[in-house]
Amino acid sequence: xxxxxxxxxxxASAATREETGAPKSSIRRExxxxxxxxxxxxKEDRSARTEGTSIPAAAASSGPSPRGLAQPxxxxxxxxxxxxxxxxxxxxxxxxxxxxSLSSIHRVxxxxxxxxxxxxxKSSILVVKAERLNDACAxxxxxxxxxxxxxxxxxxxxNLQAGGSAIAPDETLLKCQQERDQARRDxxxxxxxxxxxxxxxxxxxxxxxxxxxxxxxxxxxIQKLNRDVERRDKEIxxxxxxxxxxxxxxxxxxPCVAGCRSVLERLRQVLDLLRNSSQRQSSQK
Numbered sequence: 001x002x003x004x005x006x007x008x009x010x011x012a013s014a015a016t017r018e019e020t021g022a023p024k025s026s027i028r029r030e031x032x033x034x035x036x037x038x039x040x041x042x043k044e045d046r047s048a049r050t051e052g053t054s055i056p057a058a059a060a061s062s063g064p065s066p067r068g069l070a071q072p073x074x075x076x077x078x079x080x081x082x083x084x085x086x087x088x089x090x091x092x093x094x095x096x097x098x099x100x101s102l103s104s105i106h107r108v109x110x111x112x113x114x115x116x117x118x119x120x121x122k123s124s125i126l127v128v129k130a131e132r133l134n135d136a137c138a139x140x141x142x143x144x145x146x147x148x149x150x151x152x153x154x155x156x157x158x159n160l161q162a163g164g165s166a167i168a169p170d171e172t173l174l175k176c177q178q179e180r181d182q183a184r185r186d187x188x189x190x191x192x193x194x195x196x197x198x199x200x201x202x203x204x205x206x207x208x209x210x211x212x213x214x215x216x217x218x219x220x221x222i223q224k225l226n227r228d229v230e231r232r233d234k235e236i237x238x239x240x241x242x243x244x245x246x247x248x249x250x251x252x253x254x255p256c257v258a259g260c261r262s263v264l265e266r267l268r269q270v271l272d273l274l275r276n277s278s279q280r281q282s283s284q285k
Contacts (some may be wrong), residue, residue, distance in 0.1 A: 012271070092239055093270060094279075101232045102278045108225045115218050122211055129204055136197045143190040146183050153180045 014132070091097075153176055 006285060033088070092235065093267070093274075095274060096237075098274045098278070101229070102281065103234070104232075105229055106228065106282070108222060111225075112222055115215070119215065126204070126208065127201075133201055133204075135196065136194065136201075139194055139197070141191055141195065143187060146190065150180060150183045150187065153183070163167045192221070 156176065157173075157180075
């Protein structure tokens with residue numbers, strides 16, 4: 001929301017005061033709060049304003065409030081019926097600050113959603129890879145069986161060669177040699193597969209450690225952002241709860257002026273505009 005959107009209700013209230021016959025000096029201050037805040041009023045003008053008011057400052061401060069409570073002592077030269085310029089638009093309720101709070105909440109939600117999705121993806125990948133790693137034991141057992149077969153075949157060949165006259169036929173010897181070669185190839189393949197699995201296991205363990213570290217860092221970031229959001233929400237709640245006291249202190253109700261909106265109504269209107277704008281932005285996203 002732009003600054004022009006926030007100042008629009010103030011201009012409308014100024015027009016209402018012109019229709020109801022409110023003082024022009026207060027209307028000018030409400031229409032241009034930033035310009036009046038940057039200008040210093042000379043002491044001669046302050047004294048002239050104090051002399052020109054219908055109610056003296058001492059009488060206004062000593063008189064009872066509409067609720068029966070004594071009003072606080074005002075500084076010399078200030079009209080109790082005029083709202084100070086700094087209270088018309090509070091910097092803590094600016095559109096920029098509220099938009100920043102809403103943007104930070106949205107960023108925290110998107111970041112947490114991405115963390116959850118990445119965690120689920122990593123979990124599914126780790127489950128598949130763990131199933132593959134479980135096959136390493138079966139491969140080791142098969143490798144031992146192949147080694148035993150090779151040893152047995154080598155023993156048979158040595159026995160046949162040492163027996164002399166008890167040499168096996170050529171077909172049987174050729175078959176044994178083929179089985180031996182096949183067993184050696186299988187053994188070599190199993191050893192290579194075992195080495196690949198060991199390397200794969202080490203890489204997966206390193207990835208898992210780095211993923212745990214990144215997850216811890218992301219959780220810390222989320223906690224920090226949540227604390228910032230809670231702090232800003234608390235500040236906004238404190239401002240909303242203190243608006244009634246500020247209005248009663250600065251601008252008591254004026255029953256003689258009809259149709260004049262109080263500071264509380266204008267503040268609530270500004271808060272409603274901010275909430276509506278934040279809802280529209282969230283619905284568009």
